Amino acid sequence: MADESSENVRRARARSRLCLALAGVSCAVFLLFLVLLARAVQQDPLAPLRNVRFSAVGVGINFALALGSVAAFGYWRRIERARAARRAER
């Protein structure tokens, strides 16, 4: 019982750390992109549309981070399931 409880606490802490790290990186990159967008628009209102490469790279990085976070979270979930299965076998 005590083992199970401490395992739950460990799992919850690991999950919180992982989620905060993934969300933190995504948010930081997103905010940086917003600042760059605002700066570009102040020089030329059409800059994000005219400079397709800038927009595509910005959007691409943000999308990749979002989908990467999904993949990382899914991978962690899989590891946790495998660990739980091993514990149940024991």
Add this chain to the structure above:
Amino acid sequence: MQSPIAIALFVTVIVSTLLITRWAARRTHSRSEFYAAGSSITGTQNGLAIAGDFMSASTILGVAGLAFSGNSDAVLYIVAPLLGFTIMLLFIAEPLRNLGRYTVPEVVSLRFAGRGVRGFTAAAALVVTIFYLIAQMVGAGALIEILLGVPYSLAVVVVATLMMLYVAFGGMLATTWVQITKAVVLIVGVVLMTVLTFSRVDYDIGSLYSIAREQMSDVLTGNRTGALNSLYSTLSLGLALSLGVCGLPHVLMRFFTVPDARQARRSIVVAMMLIAIVFTIVLFVLSYAAIAFLYGKPEFFDEAGVLRGGANMAVVHLSRLLGGDVLMGIVSAVTFATILAVVAGLTMASAGALAHDLYAQVFRRGTASEAQELRVFRFATFAVTVVAALLGIAFKGTNISFLVSLAFSVAASANFPVLMLSLYWRGLTRRGALLGGAVGLITSTGMLIAGPAIWVDVLGHARPLVGSNYPTLIALPLALLTAWAVSMLDVRRQDLDAQRTFDALAAKSQAEA
């Protein structure tokens, strides 16, 4: 522009969705079936439905319209929501599925017994869905008016009647399948337009961008009124569009339709992929194609040089240029289906908040029978329909993307902080949740009303009371700060039961399927 093909396809969409509703109505009897389709939807189906629910008229018409008129905010509208879905996956989807049954206010009120918090969260959910409904009604009215020649007000009434029928008779099951159907036809539609766009430039996307850049230099001067013109507005709108996703009741409600947390996670993964694909195509192909091919073609512009039907119709005109009346009919029907699916989801969330939270729990204190609650649900559906139709007519001509950003601003400032804090902060008290949420709601709504878009453009005053249309950067921190300060001051009165409830809920919310 009354093409017989467009009319035939519109009728096909209406008949198909009504058939879905009839099929669903035969399978929908209990409260669980009405609100959550009996939690019988698979993760993949729910992912398609979330994508169908989220990708509204503002995505297809509004974003391309913004880019077409030289407003760089289009990039922001595309990139921000995916961050919101990431946060939803990491922090919200599983707890919501594990703790709730039918509505989001139900989950928040698990922490705090009594009626105050539940009443507030239901009211905040209603405000968000009504703002969002107005945007969809305005889009639907304009689209049908230009395509079928039906007067704007009549078009709004037709859409309102259809959404009432879907929800009142088919409940969540009909809403889900209307959304799935819409997501599939939307993806087929944008892919078809992409192929036709590429074939027009010999499958060389570089030349598409070159033509678009030339047109921009010749025709567009750039929009100086967009959010990206100031750092404050950029950050504020960015926050609203990303965190607001996590506070949209009609999207969050979809997690109750799947059987467990694992399917809830799968839902988001599928939804994110579909949304990423469609958003990328809309911004990087269709918007540029509209700029490249429509400017310089007088048949698409009126005597004053304005695009017929306004900039929001850029994608519809592009479809006519690429594939004649047939493709225009298809794209118009897809857009119409898009609007129907989104309004069905919004009506479902509004009627659920009214019937399940406000009527059954706040006013009747849980004493209402299932039959009484379902009767009120149907009446609430009718009431929401009437209000949405009247507001849709009153807001005629307002920019769709802007109207959607209003809904996101309130969702990010009022719903999101209360939901996140009640799920993750042990120290939150009932007063903290109530006052924090109320400050977020009042500040965001007040600043929106006092901003240029409503105070000047709608109410006709000479100058706005607040300089910006985007309140989230002020309203969200203020809501969080109020919730924290009130909870800290309230800590002596916080009973141990509330903390024990949090511990029990925290364990349950993280349970693996």
